[in-house]
Amino acid sequence: MSAKDFAPRDFAGRTVAQHVDAFTSGKVSARDLVEGVLARVEKAQPFNPIATLDADGARAAADALDARRKRGTGFGKLAGVPVSAKDLILTKGLRTAFASLTMKDNVPKVDASAIAQWREADAVLFAKTTTPEFGHKVLTDSRLHGVTRNPWNQHHTSGGSSGGAAVAVALGLGPIAMSTDGAGSGRIPAACCGIYGLKATLGRVPHEAAPDQFGQLTYLGVMARHPTDLGTGLAAMSRGHRDDPWTNAIGRTPFAWPDNSGEHPIAGKRITVIRRMTGGYLDPDTEARLDAALAFLDKQGARIHEMDGREIDWKLDVARVILRANQIERFGEILKTRRGDLDPSFAKTLDEGNAVDVVALRRALADRTTAYRSVQRLFGDADLLLTPTVATPAPLASQDQFEPLIVDGKPLGDLRAAWYTYTIPFNMTGHPAISIPFGQSRAGLPIGLQFVAPWFGEATLIRLAEAFDTETGASAEFPPGFAAGL
Template sequence: MTELWQLSADALRRKIASKDVSPVEVTKTVLDRAEQLQPRLNAFITICREQALASAQRAEDAVVKGETLGLLHGVPYGVKDLVNTAGVRTTFGSLLYKDNIPTDDAVAAARMKAAGGILIGKTATPEFGHKALTDAPLFGRSCNAWDQTRTCGGSSGGAAAAVAAGLGPVGIATDGGGSTRIPAACNGLVGLKPTLGTIPHSQVQDAFGNYTYVTPMSRTVMDTALQMQAMAGSHPSDPWSIGVPVQDYVAAASPQGDLKGKRILWSLTLGNTVVSRDVQAAFEAALQRLQALGAELVELTDALPAMEPVWRVINHGTWRARFSDMIAKNGNQMTPSLVRQVQMAADWSATDYQKAMFTRAEIFRRIQGWFETCDWFVTPTLTRTALPIDQDLFDPITIDGQVVGELRSNLFPYTMPFNITGHPAMSLCCGFGNDGLPIGLHIVGRFRDDASVVRLGALYEAMETWMNKWPAL
C-alpha cells in the first residue's frame, strides 16, 4: 500500500481537492516522518510544525467551504535555507544568521504559498550555499537518503535528502553551479535549473550579472512542472524575468508522443573528463532509450574552454564583494572552506572579472550555435555516484579507485557551463550504480524553452522503472 508520504504532489493535490485526504492529515504525516528521520538525515535546519499545522488547517477549511484551490493546495514542501520565508527562521546555514527571521518572502516562496503549498521547514545548506557538500558549523552534516555514509550533495543537499526520503514531495532549492542538479543526481530526483529569469530571483544582489537560480526539486517531472507553473513569471525585482512568458509546463510534463524528427547532441566526457564505469553504463543505456523514442543522436565534437576557472573568477569575485567584510569581523565563526574561497579572489582584479564575463558571452554564443542544429544536449550529471560523507571540498576525489583531482572540475563539469550561459538544464535519475546509489542524466534545452526540457524529461521518465523505488529508512 502506498503511504501518504509517498504520494507525489500531483496525486496529493487531486486527492485533497476530491476530499479523499485532508491537508491536516497529510501535513501531520510528513511532519512526523521529518522529525523521526531528522537524527539520521539532518535534512532540516528548522522544522516549523506549529505554523505548518495552522496553514494546513486553513487549507482544509478552504476545501470544506468549496473555495477555489491553488495549484498545490495542501501540498507540504520545504524551502532551502538560503531563500527568505516570512516569519520563519532563515539562517543561510550560518552561525551569524542563526536567529534571522525575515519579514518578507522571496518571490518564489510567496508564489508557492499563494499556490496553496504548506511550508513544513527550512532545508539544510552549506554556509551561503558555497559548496557541493552539505555541512556547516551551524548544524553539522546532512546525509544521503540512500546511504548515510555518503553525501547528499550540495548546496541544496537538505532539500534533496528531504524529498528523496518522503519529507514532502517537493522543495524549493537554488543553483549557482549545479547546486540543484548535483544533489538531485546524488539522491535520484528531478532537479531543474530554469532559464535565467524564468523563476524570478528577488534576493540576488547582482541581478544583471546573475548566474544563480531559484529552482524546483521533486521526485517526478510532473511535480517539477507544477512547481514551475506556480513559481515562474515576470517580477520587477529580477530584470531577466521581465516580459518572459510563462509556458505550459504541466502540459509539457504529460508523456505523449515520441522524439521522431528530433536531434539530441550528446557527450559522455565533455572532452577529457574521467567518468566511472557505472555512470558510463547508465548514460549509454539512457541514450539507447532516447534513440528508441525516435531521436537522432549526434556526438558533440566541439570543445568548450575550461569552465571551472571562468566560473571561479566570476563566483569567487562575487563572494569577495559579499563576504569579505563579514569575514574580517567574524571569520572565526564561518566555514573554513568558504573563507578560503573568498581569500582566493584577493589577487584578482576588475580586469580579471571582466575577462571572465567576456568568456561567459563567448561560451553562450558557442552553445547557442549547438541549438541551431539540435533540440537538446545531454550528458551525465556527475562523473560518479555520491561522494563519501566526510569528503572535503579541497581534497581530491576518486573515481573507480583512481585519484582524479580536485572536486569541482572532476565531479560536475557538466553543470557549471549552464549557470554561466543561462540555458535550462535538468537532472533526472537514469539508473543506479553497483553501490546502490542513483545516477543522473543531464538534459539541456534551448534558451527560454524550459518546457521542452520538461517534455523530454517526461518522455524519458515514462520509460524508466525506478519510480517506485525508495530508500530503506
C-alpha cells in the same frame, strides 16, 4: 485541537495533483497530510535534511486550509501540498540562517517572490532544508547544521548545495522542494539522491534578492520525485518580479503547465551527446548507464550525434571568478570581523575572492558571452544536449571541497575539474537543464543524466523526463525503509 487529534496520512510517492485532488475533494484533510510529512521528518533525522522545522506553522496553515474548504472557497494549484525550501531562500517569519553561525537568528520580514507564489497557490511550507554555509560548495555540511547524508548510503554525500532539498524529496518529505542552483547546486544533489532536479532558463523564475541582478548565475529551481511535478511547481513560481530584470525581459509571462503541444519528447529529436567535457575521468558505471540511455533514445527514434567535449572551450573557470568576486563583495566584511565563526571552507572560498583582480573579472564577464555563443552554436545542430550530471556517483560524506576526488585510491583532481564540470557552463549561459535519475551504480548509488535545452525549453525537458520515468519507474523507487506507506 492538538496534533494527536489528526490521523497522519502518508502520501509519499503521490504526485502534487494527487495531493491536491485528495484535499479539495474532501477525501483527506490538509492537516492529515502535514502530520504524515512530519512523521516522516522524524524518521529522516539520521540523514539530516532539515535546517529549520516549522511544525506549528505548517499545522496552522493546514488548519486554515481545512477551514476554507468547509466554507467551499476555491483553491490554488498547490492546495494542501507540503513543501520545503532551501535555507538560502527568504521565508517571512521563518528563520533563514544561510547555514551560517553569523545568521543563525535571522528571521526575514518578507518572502522571496517564488515562496510567496507557492504560498498564494496554497502550498503548506513545513521546513527549510540544509545547505552548506551561504551555498558555497557542492557538498552539504555546515557548522550550524552538521552533515547531510545520502539517503541511499549514509557514508556518502547528498551532494550540494541543495543537498537537504534532494534528501527531503528522496525520503518522501513532500512531493516537491524549492532549491537554488549556482553551478549545479540543484542538479548535482538530484543526481546523487536519485530524483529529478530542474534549473530553468535565466529569468524564468524571479530571484529578486540577489544583489547583482545583471550578472546573475544563481537560479531558484524545483526538485521532485515525479517529473510532471517539476512543471506544476515551476508554473506556480514563475510570475515575474519588478526587481528582477531578467523576468521583465520575458514579459513576466508565467510558465504554463501542463504543456499540451502534442509533440513527441524524443522521436526525431537531434541529441548531441558529450561524454566528457574536458577529456577527464568518467566512472564506468555512469558511462554504462549513459550507453543504456542512448539505446533507449535510439529505440524511441532520436537522432544521436556524439561530440568530443574538448572541441569546446567551456570557460569553466569563468563561473568561479564571477562567483568569488560576488561572494567577497557580499561577505567581505564578515570575513574580516567574524572569520572564526565561518566554516573553514567558506573562509577559504572568500580568500579566493580576495585574489580576483579587476582585469580577471572583466575578462571573465567577456568570456561568459563567449561561452553563451559556443552553446548557442551547438543548438544550431541539436535540439538537446546530453551529458552525465556528474562524473561519478556521490563521493564519501567526508569529501573535502578543496581536496582531490579519490576513486579507487587514485586522486583525480579537484572537485570542479574532476566531478562536476558538466553542470557549470549552463549557469553562465542561462540554458535550462535537468538531471534525470537513470539507474544505480554497482554499489547501489544513484546515477543521473543531464539534458540541456534551448532557452525557455523547460516543457521539452519535463516531457522528456516523463518519458524516461515511464521507462525506468524511478519515481516509484524509495531508499530502504522509506517506501510509500511506511
